[in-house]
Amino acid sequence: MKVVIIGASFAGVAAALEVRKKYSDAEIILLEKQTTLGYIPNGLHLYWENKISDLDAAYFITKEQLEKQNIHCYLEVSVEKIHTVHKSVDYIYDEKEATITYDKLIIATGSSQLSQKISGSGGESVLKYKRHHEAKAALAKVEASQSVAIIGAGQVGVEAADLLSQQQKQVTLIESMDYVLFKYFDQDMIQPLQQKMLEKGIDLRLNKTVSSIEAEVDQQATIRFGNEAVTSDTVILGVNVRPDLHFLDEHIRLHMDQTIAVDRYMRTSVEDVFAVGDCIQLTFGEDDETVYIPLVNNAVRTGVVAAANLIQPEMAFKGSLRTIGTSIFEYYIASTGITEAESLFTGQTVKAYRQEVRLTSLLDSDIVTIKWIYDEISHVLLGAQLISTSNMLEKINTLALAIQTKQTLEDLQQKDYFFHPAYSQMISATNFNSWQEVRDDENES
Numbered sequence: 096m097k098v099v100i101i102g103a104s105f106a107g108v109a110a111a112l113e114v115r116k117k118y119s120d121a122e123i124i125l126l127e128k129q130t131t132l133g134y135i136p137n138g139l140h141l142y143w144e145n146k147i148s149d150l151d152a153a154y155f156i157t158k159e160q161l162e163k164q165n166i167h168c169y170l171e172v173s174v175e176k177i178h179t180v181h182k183s184v185d186y187i188y189d190e191k192e193a194t195i196t197y198d199k200l201i202i203a204t205g206s207s208q209l210s211q212k213i214s215g216s217g218g219e220s221v222l223k224y225k226r227h228h229e230a231k232a233a234l235a236k237v238e239a240s241q242s243v244a245i246i247g248a249g250q251v252g253v254e255a256a257d258l259l260s261q262q263q264k265q266v267t268l269i270e271s272m273d274y275v276l277f278k279y280f281d282q283d284m285i286q287p288l289q290q291k292m293l294e295k296g297i298d299l300r301l302n303k304t305v306s307s308i309e310a311e312v313d314q315q316a317t318i319r320f321g322n323e324a325v326t327s328d329t330v331i332l333g334v335n336v337r338p339d340l341h342f343l344d345e346h347i348r349l350h351m352d353q354t355i356a357v358d359r360y361m362r363t364s365v366e367d368v369f370a371v372g373d374c375i376q377l378t379f380g381e382d383d384e385t386v387y388i389p390l391v392n393n394a395v396r397t398g399v400v401a402a403a404n405l406i407q408p409e410m411a412f413k414g415s416l417r418t419i420g421t422s423i424f425e426y427y428i429a430s431t432g433i434t435e436a437e438s439l440f441t442g443q444t445v446k447a448y449r450q451e452v453r454l455t456s457l458l459d460s461d462i463v464t465i466k467w468i469y470d471e472i473s474h475v476l477l478g479a480q481l482i483s484t485s486n487m488l489e490k491i492n493t494l495a496l497a498i499q500t501k502q503t504l505e506d507l508q509q510k511d512y513f514f515h516p517a518y519s520q521m522i523s524a525t526n527f528n529s530w531q532e533v534r535d536d537e538n539e540s
């Protein structure tokens with residue numbers, strides 16, 4: 096069986112490794128247009144945070160490691176057209192056209208930082224840094240800048256704002272919603288972080304939709320929103336990413352937003368063609384409706400699912416809960432499942448409960464604020480948000496599993512856990528409980 100995979104990032108690499116695990120004699124070919132593979136998209140943030148000393152260290156896997164597993168990696172190969180009737184892929188390598196055939200094709204071409212709504216956002220002066228060469232260019236440009244404007248207060252934008260303000264840059268962050276990180280958090284939960292951003296001098300412009308970016312002669316850029324404008328040395332595009340699928344043929348069905356339509360087995364509308372990662376929509380939790388959730392864990396899990404279903408459908412994708420965790424502006428924050436704000440659109444009767452819980456048994460221990468979002472009637476957990484000044488990020492994975500396995504608040508009260516006074520409270524923070532001594536309910540709605 097000859098398996099061709101287009102795109103060698105998280106989704107493509109996960110699919111390749113899983114195909115190798117399942118089919119020892121499969122011929123596996125990864126086609127990647129960059130000069131390297133396995134770059135970590137937030138490499139620049141890792142560098143600014145001093146977690147790595149060089150952008151060249153921001154890789155999760157190498158070509159050599161893959162080739163040791165008999166996975167052939169073709170780099171600097173740009174796929175230009177696929178022909179699903181003839182089962183072939185046309186690509187350009189070294190300015191020459193070539194064609195490769197396949198038995199099974201996996202499309203893992205991901206996404207880029209693009210905006211069709213903001214005129215001028217494709218210009219060179221607008222920084223994007225998902226790829227290694229973009230990050231190198233962005234690093235040099237930011238180092239030479241005093242002021243930076245960031246468009247979009249999602250995870251990428253807020254992380255960048257934090258790291259650049261630590262470098263004494265003047266940071267303006269422009270967001271069309273009325274608070275930051277709205278996809279993952281309710282306003283009440285993210286308020287302390289937003290307050291900290293203001294204290295750190297971030298010029299936060301909320302409820303502002305950017306319409307254009309104009310490059311100025313002196314290398315600066317002017318960003319326009321409504322009747323207002325800001326001018327800065329550098330602009331970072333932190334808005335939602337989008338796929339580029341110009342190479343598909345007409346047989347592959349797309350969604351309205353130009354992502355590839357797949358079923359729960361990652362099968363496209365064409366037999367033997369699968370699509371995974373940031374170029375598809377996914378089911379959110381148990382819903383059959385699909386949405387666009389470009390996150391690494393989805394890319395990896397869909398890659399594994401596609402590999403499992405190459406011959407026949409064996410493993411269905413269980414859905415995404417949009418789980419995230421990060422550390423910004425001196426807080427650790429994490430979220431999984433639906434927010435209370437978005438529950439208004441689900442038709443479900445949802446209740447939310449916010450509580451503060453000590454992280455260890457010691458009386459002076461730091462606290463974590465937890466928001467539980469659950470079904471009013473069944474008490475099944477639907478979403479959770481955490482914020483603390485201590486690193487409690489792993490706890491969100493427990494809560495994601497609780498949602499995936501449909502645990503109720505009562506089940507969570509009975510959840511087994513380890514106790515050690517230095518590391519846990521007399522009852523674990525993720526065991527829903529109602530003793531005032533260990534938790535401080537702020538509100539119930």
Ligand SMILES: Cc1cc2nc3c(=O)[nH]c(=O)nc-3n(C[C@H](O)[C@H](O)[C@H](O)COP(=O)(O)OP(=O)(O)OC[C@H]3O[C@@H](n4cnc5c(N)ncnc54)[C@H](O)[C@@H]3O)c2cc1C
Pocket residue numbers: 101102103104105106107126127128129136137172173174175203204205206207208224225251336342371372373374389390391392394
């Ligand atoms: C700055 C930044 C930081 C992020 N941080 C996080 C984070 O902390 N946590 C998280 O969960 N998510 C994060 N994300 C999102 C995450 O990067 C994506 O969800 C993830 O990279 C998707 O993986 P993928 O394999 O589907 O696609 P991609 O990583 O986009 O990779 C697609 C690959 O396909 C190749 N390709 C594309 N077209 C062609 C073609 N025609 N021919 C050949 N090759 C092609 C590309 O060169 C690329 O290597 C971040 C995104 C950005 C932009």
